Amino acid sequence: MSEDYNKKTNENKIEGRNAVLEAFRSGKPVDKLFVLDGCQDGPVRTIIREARKHDTIIQFVEKERLHQLSETGRHQGVIAYTASYEYAEVEDMLALAKERGEDPFLVLLDGIEDPHNLGAIIRTANLAGAHGVIIPKRRAVGLTATVAKTSAGALNYTPVAKVTNLVKTMEELKKEGLWFVCADMGGEKMYDLNLKGPIGLVIGNEGEGVSRLVKETCDYVASIPMHGDIDSLNASVAAGVLAYEIVRQRMA
Structure with a gap:
């Protein structure tokens, strides 16, 4: 770590x-x-x-x-x-979506190690209307005080669950009707994908991206168009860009 x-x-x-x-x-x-x-x-x-x-x-x-x-x-x-904050259960997130009368929108993080990134993603998830954030137990940062501070209060309102096996959790959520899209440079342009309905957005590790098994479990791989001189976005920025494409399509 x-x-x-x-x-x-x-x-x-x-x-x-x-x-x-x-x-x-x-x-x-x-x-x-x-x-x-x-x-x-x-x-x-x-x-x-x-x-x-x-x-x-x-x-x-x-x-x-x-x-x-x-x-x-x-x-x-x-x-x-x-942990600085209590962890939620994945079931709590599905219940929250049901309570709001909305299709579930979850953010899954595959090995985010920087507490500032995690805090920023929780903040974005809250503002984008996501019903929760799911993180793995191993090789990932938990809910530290730094995460709480960076989330700017969002941790008080956005459930975060910690799971032993991300792939198994995804497979269980598929039975609940969710489908998954992960961010990866080799995927389809995000604007060409239908990102409506019950969805899980998967963001990978800062250095290595989404792990092979998690990527294989995803239904779609989305790439963010980039026109600069470097080849990747910060993990929390990538999460924000894709989350708001989901928001845009939902509003449409």
Whole structure:
């Protein structure tokens, strides 16, 4: 993950065995757990068991790495990073669309690592009338304080779900009538595609784009016309351009 955990704000960091265990047992969403490699203490084993129960990403690291991450110097072999906001369920997004009497419009992010990009995309999703944003658990940034700040308040109104398997989630949503379009340079010009109806817009990783399996699961691949001297747009800008083409077609 490209985001440096050392630079995260303290409000997302929980250190020490009792504090981390209490975070899990209280139901607080924990994005990632760092554990001292080789530590077999009973309390640490209990924490690891709780983390697996909640499908939290666990990373076993050397003592020096924990010392680097620690703000207090009293981590006791465990440091957890929690989400600044509660995650929603995908079902909540479909219910929101139904409540508004609209075709579902979801934004799916395939490995966005920059918290500023994620925050900007959530902001755009809200303004474009999307019913929610779906992100994967692995190799992607979660709902940090930076994401919340960059979203300019949109995180209070736009549900964000975190799923274990993006492809499986897409396949389940197809059964609900959604179809998917991803942004990729090799696709059809976006203006030539019919982007109406229940839709999921898929935006790929900042450097590598949409992964192969996710791209193969999409129904359409859309390219954004570009006439400059560089060959790609920032991920959040690409999301905005395509989201508003969907808005334009829906309004028409």
